[in-house]
Amino acid sequence: MDPQLMIIGGGPSGSTMATHVNDIDSVIVEEHTAVGSPIQCTGLVHPRVVDMASASETILNTITGFKLFFPGGRVLEVSSNDPKALAIDRKQFDEILSDHAIENGSKLLVSHRFEGFKRVGNALKVHLSSSDGPRYMNTSLLVGADGYKSMVGKSAGLNACRETVRGIQTELDICLEEQDKVEVYIGNNIAPGFFAWVLPCGERTRVGLCVSRKYGTPNQYLTTFLKRRGLDKAKRVELNAGVIPIGPPKKTVTDNILLIGDAAAQVKPLSGGGLFLGMRSAKKAAKVAMNSIAEEDFSERSLSNYEGAWRSELGKEIERGILMRKVFTSMSDKKLDKIGEIMDRDDVKEILATGDIDYPSNLAAPLLKTVPSLIKFSPHVIGQLLRR
Ligand SMILES: Cc1cc2nc3c(=O)[nH]c(=O)nc-3n(C[C@H](O)[C@H](O)[C@H](O)COP(=O)(O)OP(=O)(O)OC[C@H]3O[C@@H](n4cnc5c(N)ncnc54)[C@H](O)[C@@H]3O)c2cc1C
Structure with a gap:
């Protein structure tokens, strides 16, 4: 039977949406044979994300701080007593979210x-393909939860994200002594345009990095x-690679269609989360x-309530993240080292320890108040950041 709601993509965004619609005939269409693979993620999230998914069984490790390595070798070590982030089993996380969607009545059409x-x-008459050949289904509401390449977004004429970075990560069979950071x-020789990470996950360790697209493939850097x-x-x-979209398109809805998740570049520009x-x-x-x-109104005007809702809650943080990324990517290694030198103070580390990985821009004002000399590194963009 034709569904009222068709969601393309069985990743976290698609499954979450299907879990939160009630009494609606919905189907999730996933091109792979199952949800949750291939994995293209480090699996580092704020504890609130695990709560949102009711997926505490996916937790592999609790992170309470970080060590920031500057190009010249300086290390800024920040500790806190609170769980700041969790390392999760991303495959299991996606599977649990998918189970929630199915329990809520959604159908899952894999392959x-x-x-x-x-x-x-x-x-809309939607064209799907499978090993059995083409298949057509009608729906009134089509959702693109199909990741950064979003074929739904492309077919609907919704513009792509502003920028992409390419990532690569390997999981090592090694247990680091220090597990909490x-x-x-x-540094521009390590991960130009982004950063590299080492994430302790108990018996295993995830090591990866991303680079701006103009620097080519990230493999050699890894x-x-x-x-x-x-x-x-x-x-x-394990070895996995992926692309992170940065900067949402101007519009994420049109008649009968809306985009969510990576398809709408709803990603933190500074960290790629x-x-x-x-x-x-x-x-x-x-x-x-x-x-x-309920109102049988699938016009862009009606769906733009979604556009307004997500932008009013998250748009400001994303825009501020884009500005912070602009400052970061304009820095030479020499300037980064200078910033490291200026910030290597106990009062700065105390501020950094209050940070929330989902709202990094909240640190900008207190940091600039404590270390006003940071402004000189990019007065124009930092000025814009403070005005938002
Ligand atoms: C290297 C790397 C590390 C990352 N680390 C983190 C992290 O630590 N924390 C964090 O929060 N985020 C991280 N991310 C980002 C995170 O993985 C994504 O933001 C998240 O997966 C987005 O979920 P989604 O459901 O929107 O899209 P996706 O997870 O990309 O799911 C899209 C789904 O759509 C399916 N699909 C695509 N096209 C079609 C089609 N035409 N037909 C049918 N199905 C289709 C795909 O198979 C996929 O299952 C990382 C990303 C990368 C690349």
């Missing part, structure tokens, strides 16, 4: 790929980084979808 759609009256490395960190001899049990923003937005999309279905 089917969205290919495009045609407008037929006020509805994530290591972050910055090889060099593993060597530099002294982890090149450790047994690699997308689970929190995607899941929050998916919940808002579910509410608007229920109203649209």
